[in-house]
Amino acid sequence: MTNFKGHIKHGWYTHVITTIIILPISIYNNIPLELIISLIGISLPITLFGSILPDIDHPSSKTYRIFRYILLCTTIIFLSIIIGQYQNEIQNILSQIITGTITTESISIIIACFSLIIGMTTIFLFEKIRPPHRGITHNLSFGLIISIIFALIIWQSFTIIISQNYNIISTIILSTYLFLGFCSHLYADDMIL
Numbered sequence: 001m002t003n004f005k006g007h008i009k010h011g012w013y014t015h016v017i018t019t020i021i022i023l024p025i026s027i028y029n030n031i032p033l034e035l036i037i038s039l040i041g042i043s044l045p046i047t048l049f050g051s052i053l054p055d056i057d058h059p060s061s062k063t064y065r066i067f068r069y070i071l072l073c074t075t076i077i078f079l080s081i082i083i084g085q086y087q088n089e090i091q092n093i094l095s096q097i098i099t100g101t102i103t104t105e106s107i108s109i110i111i112a113c114f115s116l117i118i119g120m121t122t123i124f125l126f127e128k129i130r131p132p133h134r135g136i137t138h139n140l141s142f143g144l145i146i147s148i149i150f151a152l153i154i155w156q157s158f159t160i161i162i163s164q165n166y167n168i169i170s171t172i173i174l175s176t177y178l179f180l181g182f183c184s185h186l187y188a189d190d191m192i193l
């Protein structure tokens with residue numbers, strides 16, 4: 001069984017091989033060199049991400065532990081930002097229930113504690129719904145769906161941030177790297193080819 005380091009190594013190989021194939025095709029199709037170079041740079045973490053993603057289903061894997069940490073932090077940050085916008089409303093409601101002065105600091109502490117509890121609950125629920133190891137996340141269709149969702153998000157972001165002629169081709173290149181990184185994981189696990 002390939003470990004985390006082994007999967008990262010396969011991710012690197014995949015990135016190099018994919019770049020060797022994509023580079024001449026892109027140059028032949030007159031895509032600006034500076035765009036190709038930046039896409040190759042951005043795609044490295046994307047390929048490596050794809051190469052470790054399937055092990056999200058293994059409780060003792062590094063991928064799973066990193067994902068849990070990211071999930072916790074993201075939930076806390078997002079909740080704090082969203083609930084923080086209603087700080088005054090919460091203060092008004094609480095002042096009607098509790099007698100005494102409620103300071104802004106105590107509201108912030110309440111929001112932080114609430115976000116932390118929800119964040120930890122989210123991790124707990126994720127552990128409960130986690131699929132069995134080498135199940136759905138080690139399936140080629142899963143990689144394909146993730147790559148399509150990724151492509152849609154990237155394409156949408158490119159369209160909002162920069163309006164240029166190469167949005168679609170850039171999206172295809174980046175999602176191809178992700179998908180091939182994913183495939184490298186299945187290859188290392190002896191699950192394809």
Ligand SMILES: [Zn+2]
Nearest residue numbers: 054055138189
């Ligand atoms: Zn695996």
